[in-house]
Amino acid sequence: MVKEKIKISVRDLVEFILRCGDLNNEFFGGSNLRALEGTKIHKKIQSSKDENYKKEVTLKYEREFDEFIIAVEGRADGIIVDNGNVTIDEIKTTSANLGEIDGYYNPLHLAQAKCYAYIYSIQNDLTTIDVQLTYYQIDNDEIKYLRYTYSIDELKTFFDDLIKKYYNWASMLYNWIKERNSSIEKIDFPYKDFRKGQKKLMASVYKSIESGKKLFVQAPTGIGKTISTIFPSLKAMKKGLTSKIFYLTAKTIARTVSEETFNTLRSKGLKVKTLVLTAKEKICFNEKTECTPEACMFAKGHYDRINDAIMDIFLNEDNFNRSKIEEYAQKHMVCPFELSLDLSLWSDVIICDYNYVFDPNVGLKRFFQDKTDFTLLVDEAHNLVDRSREMFSAELFKKDFLSLKKEIKGESIKLEKVLSKINSIFLKLKKRCGEKGYFVTDEIFSDLNGYLRQFIGEVESFLSNERKSFVKDAIIDLYFEVIRYLKVSDMYDELYTTYVEKKSDDLKFKLFCLDPSKLLSETLRKVRSTVFFSATLIPITYYMSLLGGSREDYGVCLDSPFETKNRMILIADDVSTKYKDREKTLEEIVGYIHTTVSKENGNYIVYFPSYEYLNMVYEIYKEKSTGYLLKQKSTMKENEKDDFLRMFEDGQNGVLAFCVLGGVFSEGIDLTKDRLIGAIIIGVGIPQICLERDIIRDYFERKYGLGYEFAYLYPGFNKVLQSAGRVIRTEEDKGIILLIDERFLQKNYIRIFPKEWFPYTKVNQSNLGFHLDSFWRSF
Template structure:
């Protein structure tokens, strides 16, 4: 039904009735941490008379369209002639302080459920019950009111009438959008080699509601090949929203540019870029409360007007657009952007907003199986990113760092923090930990004391907002709540990792294999398209990114002429750690031969900063006149931009950088801005305890531990680094791989098709002759 507008009961209530300030200085997280368990305890305390988690749907018909409301009542209780809608709210607030009018939004949501239930069951009256469940004491406080169907209908229609202005805008906008989608053609005269194939595969995958894993080299036009068919799917009613997900801020420029091209061709879609709170905050300091931020004060009184303004006047809503309208209406730009996203057709944002259990956009994912399309750019990055999303740690120093605050006036908090400290010390002593240790079994003795600290801290955080150490305590509180939430996910895919560092004890729940959690997150949408130039090998990425055996995969060849790339392999030099000292001079000679063959700008990529610095010093000593710049480990965004601005034709620049770092992917230096790259080593991640945990896990489960922990991630870094050289059909460039392992069958099997003509070189003279012929 093209004229159907869906909204959840919760979103309807919050949207229409919200007023007042943003205040995230402290809001109890216990409901998030313990809410599900609290609901289950209340629900399970009843017998057959209690029907739990009841899905309720209702359509409201207007002239041209229908609003479909959907939600889930916590319970429907039947006691004789009484039918009761039960809404459960978990809390740590003293039940004595909770009165009947404690939160009108709680009543509002339940009243909507009550009205829908009355309609569907021919009831003239119904009872609405709010059950407040105290998490620590497990006591309950219940409020119950009786309503007639007419009372509830009056309230319900008040809400929907308020919403109808927005619904009508959405509906009529949908018609304009769909007509423009129907009329728009692919924006370029011709498809590049492989581009049509990827677009067709994307369209078919979305139609069938499946996943696609696409290795598509630079130059195919991955963004347009995935975005265009996804937009067509929305126009046909197959999809409702596109989430274009990126790993880094810099890579958002490409989908923004692609949507601009389509908009110039006549497409009408609402596109929003979501920027992290820290990067878009209009306040001097990120403090989201009415005392410290004028934008937070009264935000909800003004935000609906701001949304209407921006929706009526803008299609492409970037960071700067949001800030501009935020200042105009005096609303928080970040919260404003999240609200606008509800009305957008395409949301460009970080991976976190779909996958991270702490920050994913719950407003979109309340109901399962929505027709969302997830486009996951540079998806090789999601392997390690997702491990961190689903992992968490606490450390002893953060516990002891705040403990003395409570010694005099808050002994229960002081004592509870001391308990965590004691258990951390005991674990260290019992396991006789020396520096680092891990085990597959969880150490659950820590969980209750952490939950206890969360509980006793909440009243303090409510009352002491002006305390000088408030932010420090709040940070620990959020860290502990995250720890508890992640602990509920702990299973055979996790290990408990303990590290002693500078007399501190770090206790980590480490998600070694996040594939099943990603798979669950992907179920929130209809279809997912994973694409990158470097999904090598494909089966490894499908395994770790939550793929299934029946998911689609495609491997495309480079659209550029092989003659444009001169690829050489120096496979007689070892760059292994034990051999580096004696091969520095060989590396330097190869660099000299490579860069002196033709004047221009070059990148030289290394596996580590130390290795890079040592080679840099020797090269400079022998070549004082070279224009060399070197990546610093702590560069600001401005410094990164300045670094890249040096790549201009005629600069004869030699840039030293680290593989897997900020300059090895996501940057375009076309034409003469970059004519060659040297890759020193095979990109293996630094050998460390955490990587060895991954190795042990995949050795045990798949007998491919070293490959999964080191070889495959390393080779992806190599491919990304080499991919900086040829960025357009006109580009010509040279790449030199230095490491003896590139001569082995194992590594040659990981070479993309366009690398199969690589030339092996043993001497600098040989390299010089090959480069002279090429240039």
């Protein structure tokens, strides 16, 4: 019988067993600059060595026990073999004074190198080996070497002690995996019947994981996408095909649905550890997030208590949601956010926002450094196109630097000087904007980058321990914006462009990611399989091209499970909703709305392409209406959104809500049965014409000859599809979808209609009432 392997990296092993003391995540002292420059510096040092220096050497070691095997793996920065002598090189960047660095500076650095030394020694029958810690000072480019010599016996004693301490944790994990896999094997699909298309979807998900491919799924509302992706993924986990599942979402409501799905499976006997990640700012116990022992009692001594907290929650809970994490963090006096990050290593399923996997600034890097067997389930994947563009882009504003210069006047000559240099560059760029007010270029402006790097160093020097009293949000926010910008500039290639645009009294400078597919693929290549699914992945080729798909990957388009007789698609193509025609056709829009809602008492939502248009129609309609009107506001707090949706409760009839396409009430809400019986969609949802959209159009016109489609048509139509999808949510639902715009019946729209929109009915002001009467009388 093949024994279960409990895998852990050298770094995680060392940090998990040996960490102690305070949590201190303040950025002073260059930690963020080290993160920014670390990889470059590693490569710079490695490339400067001679042929005796082997870089990035993968080392693996397995220790067998009666029940399981502990598999330890890592990558040594360098191994030097010179005249029979072997040295393990561990490279670290720092902004600390090199004179202050000795063997006690950070014991974890030496411990990590000693693990590599032990593994290499036993694999190569060495009795002694050298360890070298290479510290690179990022401010002055100086290097300090600390060298040690160890016997194999010394290293064995050290490494055995680590494994011995980790054994209890590995044993706990091993016993859990057995219990988990046993439950997965026994559990059946939790519902009595399969919906149309559900078996095909589940088979496709399992096949994609088994074959290590990506899967793109266009699955209309009602198929049950959440359970149909989760269930086969769990079965693949039992087979050993995947060790961890990430369920990725764009909105909180989708995270809630996935969490409820796992709870349903638990009620049927499933044993699985799920973690719901919550943003640091939301889960922090303090009013202001400051992760230092001076500012937070949960940070002081955090590492002395964190492992007890992990053991406690792991042994007593299966659902690591926000409330449970907060409960155990309070109990053990540890940071709740850091506890959740640590629990990610001990969870079978991680439910989180897209950015934890894909964003280069906040991603869970502990999971995606190397190739893994993980599975990604990407819910509402249509959202990932613009979200990933946002993740991989960065922007700076001239006013932020000028304001900061005024704020620190007289406090730091060096910082003022570099801010002046940055402002001077912005002034030159402003002149280049000319009469058009903008310019687009492929330049990255290395001189600006140089001053921005100086800015980072000066801010860190300025906000040293002696100047903590001056810490203000403005300087910290700008500091992190510049960090983000410099990270993005390192990724800049032919899939990017740069644009500079005048914005009233300000200047915007942006590194804009046009095509996110390459950068997404860098993460996707490190996992076993990714399943992208949505009710509106139309056209699927568009999403495959932008989300990192390839010819070898799978695409599946499923039919709606609902009877077409339960819904009526009505299209009024005798009204123009183009911006120039809106005021002229207001009365026609009001007439269509009034006729629709008067033919059958119930709840309706009218969707508009903008708040301006919404308000224009609302003001006219409210004078004629006797029903209950709701209007979405441009800014709404969570409780206001909840109150808005509460008006659609079962039994409440006669609500007419005015909402915007692409807003919070156009996707992710589930108004079943008689809570919503109709959606009226005004316009085709085309994004507002702007510089960014035009840049996207020009790029994809050159690349595919589909510039308008990629920039405007497809993203706009997705909003229409999402809004239309609010009406029919279950087999019992009945309702109408009225589309108002002359463009809907043009060929370029009809060819991307989903199958369930056929047949549709063309209507006008005079026959709309007749068709509505016929539909409602049929039940």
